[in-house]
Ligand SMILES: O=c1[nH]cnc2c1ncn2[C@H]1C[C@H](O)[C@@H](CO)O1
């Protein structure tokens with residue numbers, strides 16, 4: 001065996017490898033069993049499409065697998081319905097941090113829309129505080145189980161609604177207590193990010209950070225607006241930047257002005273491969289633009305989007321990419337460092353995560369082949385080996 005093949009990570013190594021997650025929705029990552037528990041406690045059980053955990057998990061994956069972002073988004077009515085109390089939000093946030101840590105995620109930015117959790121009378125502030133406390137609890141439980149994770153919240157405003165400025169102000173108020181930035185999400189077609197310019201301008205004046213879901217269901221104009229009108233620090237998905245890249249028959253690659261800008265300015269792309277297959281932005285893993293974007297050295301990152309609706313995790317996303325593109329631990333490290341460089345926490349903390357957590361973690365995994373080879377050699381008889 002060559003060191004190259006030995007460098008192809010096993011499923012177990014993928015799970016152990018330190019991973020960074022920038023795009024994960026809190027209301028898209030609940031455990032099916034928790035949805036059922038919470039629904040029972042609030043009288044929502046009769047409205048659930050299934051009341052057995054495995055069947056409910058499958059229902060979410062199938063319902064989200066329609067090829068349309070609008071249909072995909074309809075499934076969130078059920079998760080948001082059971083996330084309306086302090087206790088429910090605390091539990092969901094704590095389990096989210098625990099599940100990510102169990103999967104080897106060391107740093108995550110998890111987003112949700114506070115305005116979708118007010119039906120039972122909570123205030124926006126109470127929602128944010130319950131989720132923050134849940135994340136802290138999940139981090140504590142993970143530590144007790146020998147895992148380390150840090151979770152920051154991103155506050156999302158829904159693009160079809162009109163509360164973006166209010167949510168941006170909320171994100172700013174909690175910026176030193178658990179909230180690391182702002183986002184807008186929801187159906188893209190018909191709801192351009194420029195509807196919420198007041199929120200983005202406010203955040204820029206406050207020197208705060210934001211990402212915008214753009215270039216997922218809608219193409220280049222949406223990405224252009226998010227960057228050049230709104231000033232987004234990162235692109236949620238951004239996968240359709242591929243529409244501005246031409247590969248000629250003889251293999252020559254040409255970048256249009258917008259694709260060049262995105263690459264030159266090192267704009268992070270929060271790519272979510274499985275989610276993109278479900279909403280129709282790509283047809284298969286090998287055809288997913290992440291392969292070309294990685295080769296062209298865009299600031300590409302790997303993300304889950306909605307672990308429940310996509311039946312995925314960071315490890316599963318990497319397994320698919322390793323299968324499709326033959327990636328090694330070096331590729332995994334590259335995506336992970338890209339993620340950490342693009343996080344919204346202060347530069348010195350990002351650097352420390354890269355140098356003290358991510359690089360040593362990959363160095364340890366990459367060195368394992370040396371010892372595997374020693375073990376293999378010592379199993380053969382002396383005559384055979386020499
Ligand atoms: O992939 C997505 N694109 C646009 N909006 C999304 C996506 N995944 C989740 N959302 C929406 C539905 C959730 O209720 C909301 C806040 O997390 O964000």
Ligand SMILES: [Zn+2]
Nearest residue numbers: 185213236305
């Ligand atoms: Zn998303």
